[in-house]
Amino acid sequence: MADVAESDFLLATRGRAEELGAWVVGAVFDARNALAFALADGTLHLAGTTGDWKPVTAHDGAILSASADMQEGWLTGGDDGKLMRTAPDGATTTLADYKGKWVDHVAAHESGLRAAAVGKALHLLGPGGPLKTLAHPSSVGGIAFDTKGKRIAASHYNGASLWFVGAKEDKPRSLEWKGSHHAIAFSPDGTHVVTAMQEPSLHGWRLTDGQHMRMSGYPGKTRSLSFTARGRWLATSGAESIVLWPFFGGGPMGKAPTELAGGDAVFCTAVACHPQHEVVAAGFGDGLVLIAEIGSGKVVPVAPPSGSPVSALSWSPNGALLAFGTEAGRAGIIDLARRP
Amino acid sequence: MSQTQDAQIPVTVLTGYLGAGKTTLLNRILSENHGRKFAVVINEFGELGVDNDLVVDADEEVFEMNNGCICCTVRGDLIRIISGLMKRKGRFDGIIVETTGLADPAPVAQTFFVDEDVKRATKLDAIVTVVDAKHLPARLKDSSEAQEQIAFADIIVLNKMDLVSADEAAEVERLIKQINPYAEIRRATKSDVPLDSVIGRDAFNLARILEKEPDFLSGEDHHEHDSEVNSVSFEVAKPIDAEKFNAWISQLLQTKGQDLLRTKGILYYAGDSRRFAFQAVHMIADGDYIGEVKEGDPRKSKIVFIGRDLNRPQLRRGFEACQVEG
Numbered sequence A: 001m002a003d004v005a006e007s008d009f010l011l012a013t014r015g016r017a018e019e020l021g022a023w024v025v026g027a028v029f030d031a032r033n034a035l036a037f038a039l040a041d042g043t044l045h046l047a048g049t050t051g052d053w054k055p056v057t058a059h060d061g062a063i064l065s066a067s068a069d070m071q072e073g074w075l076t077g078g079d080d081g082k083l084m085r086t087a088p089d090g091a092t093t094t095l096a097d098y099k100g101k102w103v104d105h106v107a108a109h110e111s112g113l114r115a116a117a118v119g120k121a122l123h124l125l126g127p128g129g130p131l132k133t134l135a136h137p138s139s140v141g142g143i144a145f146d147t148k149g150k151r152i153a154a155s156h157y158n159g160a161s162l163w164f165v166g167a168k169e170d171k172p173r174s175l176e177w178k179g180s181h182h183a184i185a186f187s188p189d190g191t192h193v194v195t196a197m198q199e200p201s202l203h204g205w206r207l208t209d210g211q212h213m214r215m216s217g218y219p220g221k222t223r224s225l226s227f228t229a230r231g232r233w234l235a236t237s238g239a240e241s242i243v244l245w246p247f248f249g250g251g252p253m254g255k256a257p258t259e260l261a262g263g264d265a266v267f268c269t270a271v272a273c274h275p276q277h278e279v280v281a282a283g284f285g286d287g288l289v290l291i292a293e294i295g296s297g298k299v300v301p302v303a304p305p306s307g308s309p310v311s312a313l314s315w316s317p318n319g320a321l322l323a324f325g326t327e328a329g330r331a332g333i334i335d336l337a338r339r340p
Numbered sequence B: 001m002s003q004t005q006d007a008q009i010p011v012t013v014l015t016g017y018l019g020a021g022k023t024t025l026l027n028r029i030l031s032e033n034h035g036r037k038f039a040v041v042i043n044e045f046g047e048l049g050v051d052n053d054l055v056v057d058a059d060e061e062v063f064e065m066n067n068g069c070i071c072c073t074v075r076g077d078l079i080r081i082i083s084g085l086m087k088r089k090g091r092f093d094g095i096i097v098e099t100t101g102l103a104d105p106a107p108v109a110q111t112f113f114v115d116e117d118v119k120r121a122t123k124l125d126a127i128v129t130v131v132d133a134k135h136l137p138a139r140l141k142d143s144s145e146a147q148e149q150i151a152f153a154d155i156i157v158l159n160k161m162d163l164v165s166a167d168e169a170a171e172v173e174r175l176i177k178q179i180n181p182y183a184e185i186r187r188a189t190k191s192d193v194p195l196d197s198v199i200g201r202d203a204f205n206l207a208r209i210l211e212k213e214p215d216f217l218s219g220e221d222h223h224e225h226d227s228e229v230n231s232v233s234f235e236v237a238k239p240i241d242a243e244k245f246n247a248w249i250s251q252l253l254q255t256k257g258q259d260l261l262r263t264k265g266i267l268y269y270a271g272d273s274r275r276f277a278f279q280a281v282h283m284i285a286d287g288d289y290i291g292e293v294k295e296g297d298p299r300k301s302k303i304v305f306i307g308r309d310l311n312r313p314q315l316r317r318g319f320e321a322c323q324v325e326g
């Protein structure tokens, strides 16, 4: 991408970027396509393609994790021990206070579920407040709801636990694999769970028969996992290209991954698959953002390198907007629907 | 991704048995006015409250890496905590990690070699071990953790000196040096050492440790060892053959790594004008060039092992055989 002119990046013609001054922990679209950047200085910036961006102070400390809330607005967990909700108008509500313990991971489902991982505990909350607390043998490294919101998976040391949210008796299905697991993803059809591990590799479980899947060969740690809309591909960071594992035709076992947009000797740090098409957005260690079409391998440059790793990347649910943020606090939004 | 290398945050690891004075030292570091702000990672069984803006409770989750080896471990909680703290760079100048009294320091040290995020964001400044001058001799006899805490230390605060006689003090220093002649010993009564002797030392910097001649005791070779952990060091005059050294050291760490607590070396490779610093904690090794050698400076390569069951003649022959021929 070194030879691409600034004006060829989509950001120049279809987007805008701001310097927000703190590590961008999340670029999060809510279910209604409204965007907020969650920052490590405790603020949320409600952002759009036009108009002023609105800063909101949600935490007294750093935001450690952010997700869309159930139907609208955003959910954030902080090192102040709080689980906060920020409404589309910027009003904040404290949903839970875990007394100074870090809220490492948050997630929500539109059916009316919220989840917050605090150390070894995974707290589930409904619209009315706390529902239950699920205990794990070690600190939770990542959480994910399945598409329907029936199950939640939590990764930890030596595997992951799969919980039925509505179960009367809380006993998880243990997905075991030695080692430390962090980032976690459910396939869209709910048949596979994949985690990223401390040793640079991925581990997957096919839930129908418990089949293990090893995906290795990464030069760096994978932090970001994203399935394509229909679950045919799993896009991952952690290499000098976007690494995509085929989840069809018997894969990923025994199949080589497809690599896209490689060659600049800079690690991919974030991936996000388009909500409808087989298109993946990727951010790199130098701040470069691009979009790649999986079928053709065609790459479209989105944002030029700014010198700081891309730490947040996501698509709006309608697939029209792409947002990214960097460790140094640069945040951008690109409108792909609008004609330039 | 080198743009953040220069901003590595120094980390001080504080180890020591319950009651040795570790928390007193920690509170002094935090309360004295030195213009520096610290994030503190304390263990959940801490003795006293710690008064600081940025205190993080740690669970000391020791994770084995999936090579199946019992010595290849990291602190999973520390990886998570440091990754979280790094998002708020600029809020503090250093990180202090306190370990529980019985903790083996290896997983903490290995975390700084193994995890790419931790390596990118931080550097290990020093492992400081606080010991009780009165009770250390007994502890060294009955606990491998006490020996390990001495073996891993860059700086040892020999505390409660008011409770021992001059002879007892000399004896406890002798015991410490037998395990680890490279550690700097600071005598104290109520953990009252100058703070700049424990903080911001860059003591994990290899060039500095090895340039300092160790305080070996005379006749050390013939002395009967009181504890199972001790150290040996060797020096060779001819340049080192990098290939031979790598083959030897990887084989050695692979087979003997569980007993080798710390290995440190400064190497002059044949045909290279730079010095190479090598270090390992158990089997996990790391190395880097540490600058040019000045014209006319001696080019003696040196290696130090601290560990159990060290076979001195065998290690000596192994290192000597790494020299270039002729």
Ligand SMILES: [Zn+2]
Pocket (backbone or CB within 6 Å): B069, B070, B071, B072, B257, B258, B282, B283
């Ligand atoms: Zn080992």
